[in-house]
Amino acid sequence: MAAPPSRKRQVPFLVGLVLILAALPVGWFVFLRETPAPLPPAPPPRAVVTPATAKKAVELVLSQFDGNVEVRHGEGAWEPARKDMPLRPTDVVRTGRGAWAVVLNGESVELRMESDTEISVEQLSDELSKVLLSSGLATATVRGRPNVRHTFILKAKNGDAEASTSQGTFTMTNNGKGTVSVGTREGDVKLTGKEGKFVIVRAGQRSIVRPGQAPTEPAPIPSTVFLKMEWPAGKTQRKPEVAVTGRTDPGSRVMVDGVSVPTEEDGSFTLNVPLNAGPNTVKVSAVGVGGARQDAQRELVLDTTPPIKVDPGAMWKASGAPPP
Template sequence: MDAPRSPRRTVRFLIALAAILSALPLGYFLFLHEPPAAPPPPAPVVPEVPRPPEQAPVARSSLKLEEIHGTVEVRRGNGEWHAVRPGEALHPSDAVRTLEGSYAVLVNGETVEVRMEAGTEVSIEALTDTLSRLMLANGMTTTRVKPGARQTFEVRAAGSDAVARTEGGRFTMSNNGKGTVAVGTQEGEVAFIGQGKVVIVRAGQQSIIRPGRGPSDPTPIPTSLLLKVNWPARPTLTRRQMVVSGQTEPGSHVDIEGQIIPTDDQGRFSKTLPLQEGSNTVRIHALSVGGLRQELKRDLNVDTTPPKQVIVDPGMWNDPRPDGQ
């Protein structure tokens, strides 16, 4: 039989067994245990893109006929021309025209006022709270734009690339419909554009665009308006019509007895004017983009009565005296 173990050996054995048992978890962790998978990296923070503010619909501005004198007509879109009354509203694609001896005033509240002279036609291209644009087909307009109203006003010229633009002031623009466009500024300043050239026409200045050319350099508005007329050499005419011709400043508005006569790029004009039997007073009126006016008149008499026939007494050929006496 084996001898009984001594207590000392028993204590050693128990201590060793305890050490082995305590080392097992550490060994498992170091050699057998698989470390947990690394956590996925955090998702990148994508900055939130602010949504663009919803654009409100473009505000429409109003334009109406405030004052009418004579016959003024409007055309809606591609419709027919018809007479209008004061207070009627105008919209983009509408057109307005003043007949001979007439005028009209268009307004946009207290911001814009446009006066159309006789024989003028404009069409509305744009009307918003920040931009108003008209097309001047022919004739003459005077526009006033209230400064500081944050309103850009443009007038384009039909038959040309000419544009007049202002954000405040008063200016007159004319278009003969054949490429001659003139601008005169009474208040503020106007950008006058054509053929890629831009000039600034300030108060008291005027500029002109001729066919195929850019605007001329601004010049001071003259103190008087040139108006020459080729009157008949004799005050009595034997026909019931006459050719009235003459010359004025290019871009001016010429009115002969209520009839609007277009001028060419040199300011020349010509018109066959009907007359009545007897006394006639012919008046010719010119208006420049600088606001200058000039009028000439002439009293003429028309007498188309044929000359009286000369009655010859047949007896005057019967001389009772003998031949040779």
């Protein structure tokens, strides 16, 4: 038997109703749901903070020495030197008779001090080292390194002379009164004198600066050193001290019996030398900035026997003859 017409009409209606109910969630999700807010951007990665590393202070180091070498920190007392002793601005180093010392600034600078020499540290940084030569003789070697420029300055105390280089080897003498000689072995050295006037002292050349004057024109370093002595008259001496006088090239260094003798601007010098009873050998040497050396010596005899006093009257009386 066939279904009634009303039931046939209900079937499509029910199917449509089911489809509409099924489509409602999809429509809500597509058309009615609010769009979620965009996520905030990710924060940048936090930098890792590490404690700042303290920068090591630039310092000279007393690398090697022999003999009596002393160091003074600022205005403190003199104390014996120690190997690898650090030196900073205001520190002073001095070498005694027959002693020597070498100070280093890393791989950049080597400064060798000869006997009876005194220096003080003026300024130190990665780019600059400045040392004051109070008296004596010192040789500086400055080494250039890739991408590193270091300037070394050696200034004379009590004068106007100042030598500087970024690569080279030179020797400076200071008589303690500001008369300075500079000789260059390698590289070029700028030597400044009074009122900033300067010359370039090239390898194998020497220049002299006197107090209040400009540097002399560079000239070849002499192969010999001039030394002329004026010895005391006579070999036998009655006084326990004699004056040793002479003259050398200006800027040359003079040693008498191992003791440094200050010279004048013209190279003249005088030193009172004590004598022991009997024979004494007095040795004098003059050394130039190029290393040339001249020696002289003299044997002096100190006679300490008391002089014989002669009484003519007693002699006549002893002989029994009347005096004349």
